[in-house]
Amino acid sequence: xxxxxxxxxxxxxxxxxxxxxxxxxxxxxxxxxxxxxxxxxxxxxxxxxxxxxxxxxxxxxxxxxxxxxxxxxxxxxxxxxxxxxxxxxxxxxxxxxxxxxxxxxxxxxxxxxxxxxxxxxxxxxxxxxxxxxxxxxxxxxxxxxxxxxxxxxxxxxxxxxxxxxxxxxxxxxxxxxxxxxxxxxxxxxxxxxxxxxxxxxxxxxxxxxxxxxxxxxxxxxxxxxxxxxxxxxxxxxxxxxxxxxxxxxxxxxxxxxxxxxxxxx
Amino acid sequence: xxxxxxxxxxxxxxxxxxxxxxxxxxxxxxxxxxxxxxxxxxxxxxxxxxxxxxxxxxxxxxxxxxxxxxxxxxxxxxxxxxxxxxxxxxxxxxxxxxxxxxxxxxxxxxxxxxxxxxxxxxxxxxxxxxxxxxxxxxxxxxxxxxxxxxxxxxxxxxxxxxxxxxxxxxxxxxxxxxxxxxxxxxxxxxxxxxxxxxxxxxxxxxxxxxxxxxxxxxxxxxxxxxxxxxxxxxxxxxxxxxxxxxxxxxxxxxxxxxxxxxxxxxxxxxxxxxxxxxxxxxxxxxxxxxx
Numbered sequence: 384x385x386x387x388x389x390x391x392x393x394x395x396x397x398x399x400x401x402x403x404x405x406x407x408x409x410x411x412x413x414x415x416x417x418x419x420x421x422x423x424x425x426x427x428x429x430x431x432x433x434x435x436x437x438x439x440x441x442x443x444x445x446x447x448x449x450x451x452x453x454x455x456x457x458x459x460x461x462x463x464x465x466x467x468x469x470x471x472x473x474x475x476x477x478x479x480x481x482x483x484x485x486x487x488x489x490x491x492x493x494x495x496x497x498x499x500x501x502x503x504x505x506x507x508x509x510x511x512x513x514x515x516x517x518x519x520x521x522x523x524x525x526x527x528x529x530x531x532x533x534x535x536x537x538x539x540x541x542x543x544x545x546x547x548x549x550x551x552x553x554x555x556x557x558x559x560x561x562x563x564x565x566x567x568x569x570x571x572x573x574x575x576x577x578x579x580x581x582x583x584x585x586x587x588x589x590x591x592x593x594x595x596x597x598x599x600x601x602x603x604x605x606x607x608x609x610x611x612x613x614x615x616x617x618x619x620x621x622x623x624x625x626x627x628x629x630x631x632x633x634x635x636x637x638x639x640x641x642x643x644x645x646x647x648x
Numbered sequence: 649x650x651x652x653x654x655x656x657x658x659x660x661x662x663x664x665x666x667x668x669x670x671x672x673x674x675x676x677x678x679x680x681x682x683x684x685x686x687x688x689x690x691x692x693x694x695x696x697x698x699x700x701x702x703x704x705x706x707x708x709x710x711x712x713x714x715x716x717x718x719x720x721x722x723x724x725x726x727x728x729x730x731x732x733x734x735x736x737x738x739x740x741x742x743x744x745x746x747x748x749x750x751x752x753x754x755x756x757x758x759x760x761x762x763x764x765x766x767x768x769x770x771x772x773x774x775x776x777x778x779x780x781x782x783x784x785x786x787x788x789x790x791x792x793x794x795x796x797x798x799x800x801x802x803x804x805x806x807x808x809x810x811x812x813x814x815x816x817x818x819x820x821x822x823x824x825x826x827x828x829x830x831x832x833x834x835x836x837x838x839x840x841x842x843x844x845x846x847x848x849x850x851x852x853x854x855x856x857x858x859x860x861x862x863x864x865x866x867x868x869x870x871x872x873x874x875x876x877x878x879x880x881x882x883x884x885x886x887x888x889x890x891x892x893x894x895x896x897x898x899x900x901x902x903x904x905x906x907x908x909x910x911x912x913x914x915x916x917x918x919x920x921x922x923x924x925x926x927x928x929x930x931x932x933x934x935x936x937x938x939x
Contacts, residue, residue, distance in 0.1 A: 394665065447663070557744075563704050564745040567737040568806065569761025574725070586757065589747035593792065 392452075393515050398443030399628060400513040405522035407629035411636050412510045418640050419499050427646045428498050434639060435505055444512050449505070452512075456504045460497045467493035516548040521623060538614030546602070554595065561590050649715040649734060649813040649846055651678040651701055656710035658696055670696040672870040673710070678814075681844040685857035688867035689892050694850045697867065698816045701848070702735035703728035714814070733762040736812030736845075740819045742803035746791040751777075751802050754791055758810045769809060780805045780835055797828055804832070808839060815845040821856065833859060854888075858896040858917065866891065882916060 395401075400408070422428060439449070473488030511519070524541030531537050562572060570583040658671040670693050678684050686694045699705040700712045703719055706728075712719040717731045736758075739745070748754035752773060759769045774784035780801040786794065791802055804820065817836060821829040837860060840847050851857050857864055857878070864881050866874035868891045874881060881888070882895045882903070895903075899916040902923060906912055911930045918926065 445665075560739070561745060563699070564737075564739045564742070566704060567702055567732070567735070567739070568745070568758040569732060569810075570757075571729075571761070586745075586747045590744050594744060 392512065394444055394448065394512050395515075396443045396513065398513065399441040400438070400509065401443070402626075402628060403513075403632060404623055404625050404629040405514050405518040406526060406623060407625070407632050408510055408514055409519070409522050409526065411632055412506050414636055414640065415506050416503055418643055419502055421647065422499075422643055423495065424646050424648045427643050428495070430639075430643065430646065431498075431502055435502060438506070438509060442509050442513055444509065448512065449508065452508045453501070453504060456500065460500050463500065464493040464497045467496055517545060517621070518623070520545040520548065521619070521621065525623065538617075542614065550595075550598070553598075554591070557594055558587065558591060561587050650680040650713075651676075651814065651846060651848075652713040653677070653697075653700070654711045654713070656700060656707045656712055658700070658705060659708045660696075662708065669870050671700075671707075674872055676865055676872060676875070678846055678848055679863075680846050682863060683840060683847045683849070683861050684863045684865065685861035686848060686850045686865045686867060687852060687854065687857055687893060689852055692867040692891075693870040694867050695818055696870075698737075698818060698848055698850060701814060701816060702732045702737060704737075733810075734813040735816065736807040736810055736814070737816040738804055738807050738818065738820045740822045741800075742807070742820070743796065743799035744803075745806070746799060746803055749790060750788055751791050751794075752787040754802065755806050755809050758806055762810055764810060773809075776805050776809060779839065780808070781831065797824070800824070800832070801835075804835070811843060811845075813845055815840070815847045817847070817849040819850055819852070821851075821853075829856070836860070852893075854893060855896045855898070858899065866893065878917070879915060 419431065422431060439446075468485055468489045469483065471489035471492050472484075472486050474491075475487045476484045477487055477490060478485055514522075520541045523544070524537050527535060527537035527540070565583065565586045566572070568586075570586055571579060572583045572587070574580075575583075653674050653676040656671055656674045657669070660666070660668045660670050674693075674697065676697070686697060688694050696705060700707060700719065701714060703723070706719065706721055706723060708721060710720075714731045715734065717727055719728065719731065746754050748757060752770070755773055755776070756766055756770060760766050773787060777784050777786065782798060782801050782805070786798070786802070791799060794802065807815075815836075820836065821832050824832060833856060836847070836849075839845075849857070849860060861878065864874075864876065864878055865872050866881065866888070873891065874884065874887065882899050885895055888894055894900075896916075898920075902913050902916050902918065905923075905927065909927075911927060913923065913926060
């Protein structure tokens with residue numbers, strides 16, 4: 384039932400990207416997101432596209448997965464494209480349909496924004512597809528830990544995130560189970576009147592929440608019973624290791640950024 | 649209503665790296681009004697099998713026939729819904745499906761969805777509660793105020809409220825104490841005797857299957873590895889043990905007595921008192937055990 388959800392889904396593998404340090408990957412993605420908003424030339428986007436293809440081959444993720452993950456974003460992309468195409472009135476008129484005229488600048492901006500969105504989603508989904516959630520939170524915790532000096536609770540936030548991520552599959556399983564149980568009792572989640580469907584969703588949400596609260600309580604007890612009392616002085620079982628891949632990646636990305644800056648118009 | 653599986657296969661998460669074969673060319677037949685047990689260890693495909701009967705899962709290949717309906721990979725939802733109205737399914741931990749404000753409303757959820765005469769069924773609710781061993785004073789209470797055991801009984805009543813032609817029990821006694829397990833099992837036996845639904849029970853406890861079923865399927869690695877009447881199954885202890893299963897202790901005792909004394913019991917479903925009585929009479933009739 385949830386076979387098609389790939390947001391935040393991790394695909395185990397042994398590719399170059401899988402072996403990279405999550406900190407390097409996060410830094411690279413953040414850097415790329417910033418850079419992508421600075422690109423304003425066709426050369427720049429061509430270069431970016433080339434990089435995207437290169438990273439695709441480094442990731443070892445089947446194309447099917449990426450296509451499936453990007454699909455929902457397409458709707459947004461098409462919408463923004465048309466918004467720009469309709470409402471930007473700069474440059475020459477390319478063609479008109481009825482009362483609408485399409486301007487050169489509008490099409491250009493629409494395409495740029497669409498490309499930006501697509502590349503943005505593409506790189507972030509590759510990040511989550513090739514990095515296990517635990518690695519991600521570990522990396523985020525370390526990257527935010529300098530902020531602890533300013534009372535930012537990096538450790539606790541990371542702990543909360545990893546607990547939340549840890550329970551996503553459990554909750555999905557639970558949801559599927561309850562959907563099945565209520566479907567067996569004749570509830571219909573996809574068809575029927577608004578009223579019936581509301582009723583069906585109530586029959587899903589109430590048990591789901593009841594179970595989630597109970598589980599949260601159990602987890603709190605279990606953590607306390609094992610002596611958990613916050614992050615002070617805790618050591619890590621899994622250490623992040625920075626390797627040659629990560630240095631190489633950061634260098635390449637930096638060079639990439641510089642080239643893109645030169646290609647700006 | 650009878651249920652027939654013909655060469656049914658099921659693949660989970662087809663065309664992903666997580667693809668798994670959960671059923672492999674399964675053939676099985678459940679006679680109308682019979683009681684069948686499906687046994688096997690966790691992950692052997694038992695739940696996948698029974699979820700085909702009410703169309704919660706569709707076969708990747710093969711046909712599941714329920715009464716005159718046929719469920720296949722491309723069956724329309726209308727057919728599935730028609731089948732579903734005949735099938736009641738008690739899941740593991742059924743109390744997790746309770747959600748209404750009152751027990752009464754929750755019991756009526758199934759009948760209402762399946763388009764039955766709600767007023768008629770509402771009148772019968774006190775009787776239904778009694779059949780599952782609860783007092784009718786609970787009708788107006790919230791299901792979340794009840795004890796764990798009571799919640800399970802209410803949930804079971806919620807499934808029985810539609811008086812299904814086919815009743816599927818997926819480890820209905822999981823997580824109960826021995827006394828509770830016995831009571832719940834007894835409840836289903838009584839229900840089966842009164843209303844005669846085709847009953848299919850999943851379990852990994854041989855004792856439970858032994859007490860209830862007239863036919864058994866043993867599953868392992870997505871396939872049906874053994875089938876037959878309980879006696880036939882018990883005769884193949886070695887094979888059962890290879891699948892982490894064993895014959896019930898009660899049967900072990902009776903088989904041991906047979907081996908040592910030469911007396912043959914008519915069947916292994918005898919209660920201890922019946923067995924002792926049978927043995928005494930056999931001895932009196934000259935079938936002297938070599939002690």
